Amino acid sequence: MLARLADDLDADTATIREVVQRLTPDQRHGLRPVPTPLPLVPAIAHRFEDVAFEGRDRELLLALAVCLDDALDPLLEFDGRSAAEVTSAGVGAHLAVHAGRVRFIDARLAIWLRATTSAAETAAVHGRLSAVFHRRGERVSADWHRARASLEAEPTTAPELTLIARELSEAGYPDRALLLAREACEHAVGEDQDEARLVAGASAVGAGFAGEAAAWLGALYPHGTERYRLAGLGALIVAQTVLQGAVPEVDPMSLRPQTSDEGDWRHWTRAAALAAILCAERGDRRGMRTWLDALRDGASRIGAEHELRDPVVALSWLLVGDRDIEEVAGSGPVSGGMLRTLRAAVEGDIDLALRLIATDESALSGEPDPFVPGYEHSPVVQAYRAVVEVLLLVWRGDIGVARDRLIQAALCLPIAMPFAGLGVVLARRLDLAVLGELGPFARSLTVALPGGAKIDLLVDRGIQSFLAGSFDDAATTVRLWSDLGGPQTTMAVPGLDELAVIAAGRGTTEASIEPPEIALAQRLRVRVATAGDGRWRAESDEVRDIARTLSSPFARARVETMLGTQHAIRDDHSSARIHLQYAERLFELSGATAWARAVRGRLDRLDAREGSIVSSVGALSACRAAWSPHLTTRELEVAMRAVGGAANREISEALNVSVRTVEVHLGRVFTKLGVRSRVELTVLAHRTEQHL
Template sequence: MSGGTSHAWATVGPLLGELIDEQIGCAPHVLSRLMVDLHANAPTIRQVAAALTRGQRQGLLPLPSPLPMVPAVVEAFRGLDLSARDRALLFALAVTLTDELEPLLAFDGRTAEDLAASAIGGHLDLHAGRIRLQDRRLAIWISAGMGSGEAARVHARLHEVFARQRRTIEADWHRARASLEMDPGSARELTRIARGLSEAGHADRALMIAREAAAHAAGRDLDEARMVAGAAAIGGGYALEAAAWLGTLFPHGTERYRLQGLAGLLIAQAHLQGSVPEIDLEALRPASDAPEDWYSIARGAALAVPLCAERGDRRGMRAWRESLRYASARVGVESKLRDPAVALAWLLVGESEEDDAEGTGPVTGGLMRALTSALDGRIDVGLRLLAHEDALASGVDPLVEGFERSPLVDAYRAVAHALLLVWRGDMGEAREHLLTASMTLPVSMPFAGLGVVLARRLDLAVLGELGPFARALTCALPSAQRIDLLVDQGIEAFLDGDFDGAAGFVRLWRELGAPQTSFAVPGLEEIRPGGDEEPAVRLIEPPEVSLARSLRTRVATAPDVRWHSERDEVLRAARTLRSPFARARIEAMLGTRAAIRGEAVVAREHLRTALSLFELSGAHAWARSVVRRIATLDADDASSAIDPLAACRAAWSQQLTARELEVAMRAAAGASNREISEALVVSVRTVEVHIGRAFAKLGVRSRVELTVLAHRTNQLL
């Protein structure tokens, strides 16, 4: 981790938490932007955040430009008295698209030396041919005091400057901004400029220019500007903004641009609504039957297929796949577009029903190759592929054509990179990578919120609780998005030593259908509440991750009578794992079981191995939980005076149903079957059935053995 990144975390993190506590939480990348634009001044940031809409704080809408005027900005520049000339220059600097010094000198007429020595010299940063405001809050203050006529005159002068320099983009922008009435002549050129900027990855600037184009356009030109604005918005991760712009094209917008906007609208609505909308292909059929229009339909359907797969919606995936087959056949893009999109979708649901196909560019090319490599067991290869970002972003990707260099696609790569690091067992590095990405990218959008799930699990592994970044990312999710918070609560309780509470959370999670992401993330197999087996869920994971999960399940469910043989077999298999985190969890479970059986020497061996491996992986919270268990083993026997049944109840709740647990606890305390039946208001026969099942699950044959096991359990817990 670089010093700059560490400093940014130290600055942004505490403020993230404070804003959440004040009910004005911001997505990390939104707060990072506010930190830059508001001179990292905490009072100003709080006031501006409170003035923003929830969608703007979540990153679903772009920040307003200029940012809202708030009392802290007024106070910062109280007493600043500017001449008309200085006001005009500062406003020009605030609204121009470039920070190059030469155009601003041409606008103002003074030299750089004159400006540095002027009354506003202390507010300017002049360096290496660039000019910036020392405190960007001044742009808010200046803009708030400019009348519309005065602002228009500044834009008109800037238009003249850039026109003389033959700088078309800036000249057209300021020409449009100078016009107090509609200027249709500038709309088409601005739209063209915005499209180019969007495809080059400059989503915010493209959206700003497309908005201006839409303000001056009408008819077909307006529809094109709306489509470009929507595409730029979704490329930047602004799902609400994209849905607003692209939604205006349906159902009566110009057909060409309505169809071109379909892909972006599907992405936006899938994120906002939690599912991909169903659209009747017949309703989309182009009236002209033009190949380019059918290609737009094919690309929209091609995106819908993996979007459905991300969300586990197989029915929607198959329906959109049929639309994709038909549309792609009309324009002959089966191998170019359909096959890679379908292959990606099957990868995202953990199956492969068709021939593997590979596309080009960052998603169906680089990203899919990286995930495929990892799922084949070559995680390091996948990480190397993702590390070469420039190579991944190069080339046209038919699936995300026009979005190859967008923040949204960058966010997909960042989340995938963090996932592979988790699979490799590098929990600390994965957390650093994801938090760094979250400060600039909309990481809550990819893979149906996987980035948020990872952020939470990684915080729990490293910190033992949810930190400000994970909490802020959770707040940034639209209400329609669902993540398995119960497992997070179970892990937090488990790491804090509350095994009974952890079992309760896991039991409730199972009763609700055990919802989880398609990609395997660290769960809590250490806790196995009694009852039916968990429902079968097809997880997408490398072979080693699958092996580690099965080994944890074996340790958790191994009968006591077969303990030694099971331990030896599990240990041999665990030593083949390359992930330090995965092996550490198994060693910790083996140590716990050995301690419960009274095998203190074996228990310490496993727990100390687990401690070293957890520290190696960066999972410091898991390491601390092991330290506590070792300390318990080393504690004086006087600790056995603590009620043995309370600790035993927590441990046995992992293996027994609620009724079996209650019967077993009463039996261990010395109650007879008759006494238990009367206390629980059940028949003696029912008590016998429950205690028989408890004996079998705990690996004991009598009440005496049950009582001995209870006391051994207390020695650990």
């Protein structure tokens, strides 16, 4: 939305602010398109208050303002002057003409012109433009201007506008299609109006305007023509799912066609397929099974088992984490291409997955798709493609490249829609990895999430605190996340298992989709975090050797960081430096500059504090957080009091238990933490506090 406003408002900050204040919340959040034309705000009025144009020049500028494209020849035919004459006249100072195209030098002039021209004058310009485009044989623009020229409803224009809008939507221009379909709705009556509403809603979904789509498609229920209701059912389910955060609770069988028409059954079957995928994206297995049953029923009626049912069933189960599925093929950018891409990634070949996205004849390339016919070139499908590509880059360890790609996509695609907001989660995690904090893109995308969307914010806060050196806050935050069930996205994104608390309580919702290497790196970090002193040497050597096989520089760097930290805790400063230096360089290689800075800070502290011991026992909050996953609540209290110097009897009196109970608890603490005495326990506590 902001990128569009920057284009239309000459990137003027004051004007953008004033226009944004006039927009509705849904428009600001990208759920509805911004109005066309944009409102005349004081900043624009002030900008042109001293500007005046004589009749002919004003009509030419107004014609440019209301045209659907920027072709120069139709405007010259409208005006009657040559290009040289126009550019040398006074009006030429406001126009940029090049290679047969023309645009306003200051885009805000178009808004001022349309707002300060009467409806009758604007209609007259539309009428003249309609005649120009009719002579040129350009029926899209001719019919558009003909409809806009009418001050009263012209039902005869509606079917042609609707047809053109449908063609534009399927060609990948949903914004323009929505504009024409909305105009068709203004003129249409009866079934023509239902068809125009269908095309408007479908175009809105393709553009990513979920709120707009739900309004247009919802108008078809309950009294709209049945065939148009069924044709729009899938798009309506998508729109409502985005707005509500979950697939609508509705019995698929209650929406089945009442006729035997194959087209109606095909629409219903595709709607069931869409709903199944949307449930899978959100980890809703029960809902997914319900809609898959409907898909099987519909596919058997229309004979679409191979082209539609099989790839959608396979993709659905893959999205919820079931990799033991029958090998099936599919065609098109979603049902086939995405299935091949994700399957290649989870089998460990991320480079192949990226090649599948990049090649024209394979994944997500825009070939005809029986799953989403008419949407192959739409921004929403492109958004799915962009989010998958960014995720693959993250899995490969190209953090800086992934962030740049996501920012580029966010300027023109609805990246918050795919996979239940995965694009927003990635934007936040990538900002934290590179900047150490949330940048403007991640913050804007987060605010723009629909009210029903849910993404986990606690891990983000934990990562930010961890990278800033606030270990206690990070541990507390991640502990709270674990207590809440450890919610995660259905596809693995970088979390914060550097803290042992995650190793003990990852939660019940394990990430469904991840390459073997990402899973391996996570297991290595858990091993490092949970290794006691008794088996540390053998464990660390084995983890080190396995970590060298990781091809992702980001994944390996995180393992090296944990190895370095644990070596430092055990006073093996030489090994600690080696691992931390590896980690710093690997983080820099991946583009994760904030992680690199955090490791550099650890190296600096290691140099500054070498051989020192923390004197304050009362402030061992980091140690308490690090031990809490390994010990029970009572064992932790006994351990911390012992580290503080309390005798067994003092501990028993403070906790109101027997001395024998304290001794039993201490014995269990020694075993779990791999120490043999109070002295070793105290040394371990101070080292943990110092280096974490």
